[in-house]
Amino acid sequence: MSATILSWSLLVALVLLGAAMVIAAVRMLRGPRAQDRIMAFDAFYVNAMLLLLVFGMRTGSTLYFEAALVIALLGFIATLALAKFLMRGEIIE
Amino acid sequence: MNHAADLPVWAALLASFLVLLGASLTLVGAIGLVRLKTFYDRLHAPSLGATWGAAGILLGSILFFSVLQSRPVLHEVLIAVFLTVTTPVTLMLLGRAALYRDRSENAVDLPPPLRTDGETRSGDSI
Amino acid sequence: MSRLLPYPLLAVSLLAMWLLLNGLSLGHLVLGSVIGVAASNVTAALQPPRSRIRRxxxxxxxxxxxxxxxxxxxxxxxxxxxxxxxxxxxxxxxxxxxxxxxxxxxxxxxxxxxxxxxxxxxxxxxxxxxxxxxxxxxxxxxxxxxxxxxxxxxxxxxxxx
Missing domain, CATH: 3.30.1370 (Ribosomal Protein S8; Chain: A, domain 1)
Structure with missing residues (x-):
């Protein structure tokens, strides 16, 4: 019973998050300006991280948590560097 | 999904509700990213997925693994703390960068600069 | 006390992070405390602005x-x-x-x-x-x-x- 409930709702959640990633990717490709693309990238990696967490629940393994943590760390640093680059054209001042 | 067979039904229902709530809020945020017209409007959309969107999924995950392993599994709290600290930094920096670029191009509908004495130094602002 | 622990809040949160990542056990409690104290002492060299929580x-x-x-x-x-x-x-x-x-x-x-x-x-x-x-x-x-x-x-x- 509970296995069926969970497997269906987690599947739906995976589809929703996948759709969110696709939509963020659309904004990333359409732009029009660099700040739009960077913001879309930020949303994209957050969605990817949430997708991994749901995937971890579906497989019952906590291993995906570590991957999600690493995505969150690297994605944050990447967007920070890109946004900083927009400000001045230099990453390190 | 065999590992979830011995989960009580209330926990399964609650975890499903939380995860679905989080996922749909994240999707709405992404839709806003495409639907809204100006950049400054779109600045509000990602925080939907990063606040209660992420919180729903993280709470669902905490509940699921805690009941499943019958001990508190709280390491998702780390991601929650990390997200609440980092999302504002990213969005603030992007907002400032967009304003800086728009001002240097003399775009229309921009707010007046906060400092009026002509010097625009931004190193000391947060 | 204040020389050993210049930023107690930072040390405690580092310990909490260590325990959340590795699970609660006596060994990790000791190791996490050592890391928390050491890291907060290293941070003291950067001299971050100190703020007091009053209430x-x-x-x-x-x-x-x-x-x-x-x-x-x-x-x-x-x-x-x-x-x-x-x-x-x-x-x-x-x-x-x-x-x-x-x-x-x-x-x-x-x-x-x-x-x-x-x-x-x-x-x-x-x-x-x-x-x-x-x-x-x-x-x-x-x-x-x-x-x-x-x-x-x-x-x-x-x-x-």
Whole structure:
């Protein structure tokens, strides 16, 4: 019973998050300006991280948590560097 | 999904509700990213997925693994703390960068600069 | 005490992070404490600005207010995104004069305002102590200024001095 409930709702959640990633990717490709693309990238990696967490629940393994943590760390640093680059054209001042 | 067979039904229902709530809020945020017209409007959309969107999924995950392993599994709290600290930094920096670029191009509908004495130094602002 | 533990809050949060990542056991408790104390001593060389928390008991109140506000604004913004035709939405910039000068308190205010989907922190000027925010559904400018100064800023002024 509970296995069926969970497997269906987690599947739906995976589809929703996948759709969110696709939509963020659309904004990333359409732009029009660099700040739009960077913001879309930020949303994209957050969605990817949430997708991994749901995937971890579906497989019952906590291993995906570590991957999600690493995505969150690297994605944050990447967007920070890109946004900083927009400000001045230099990453390190 | 065999590992979830011995989960009580209330926990399964609650975890499903939380995860679905989080996922749909994240999707709405992404839709806003495409639907809204100006950049400054779109600045509000990602925080939907990063606040209660992420919180729903993280709470669902905490509940699921805690009941499943019958001990508190709280390491998702780390991601929650990390997200609440980092999302504002990213969005603030992007907002400032967009304003800086728009001002240097003399775009229309921009707010007046906060400092009026002509010097625009931004190193000391947060 | 203060020479061994220059930043007790930092050391405790590092210990908590270590235990959350590795699981609770005596060995990890010792190792995490050593790392927390060592790392907070290393940070002392950077001399970050020190801030004192005066009223601990007001922190849960602030957290509760922020959680409820973030939830309400999540629902409001989600509704505006999904059904844009309901009423004519006007977004715009608002300049908020601040009383707060403490860097830590300003950082917390920035987190609150940006995490709330209806408002976004755009620019802050430390000499004029003015803040520029972008509001998603701007009905009344005075309402937003009043909300920020009376709901968040006053509590932050009381907690951090």
């Amino acid at each position: 601990w008991h007001l922190i849960p109140k602030l957290v509760a207010i922020v959680l409820v506000d973030v939830w309400r604004s999540n629902v409001a913004v989600a509704r505006l995104i999904l059904f844009p035709g309901q009423h004519r939405r006007v977004s715009g910039f608002v300049i908020v004069p601040l009383e707060l000068r403490e860097p830590a308190a300003l950082a917390i205010l920035a987190c609150i305002l940006t995490c709330t989907p209806g408002t976004a922190w755009v620019e802050y000027d430390s000499t004029a102590n003015k803040l520029l925010i972008h509001v998603f559904d701007l009905v009344d400018e005075a309402h937003w200024i009043d909300l920020i100064t009376n709901r968040y800023e006053r509590l932050l002024l009381e907690i951090l001095a």
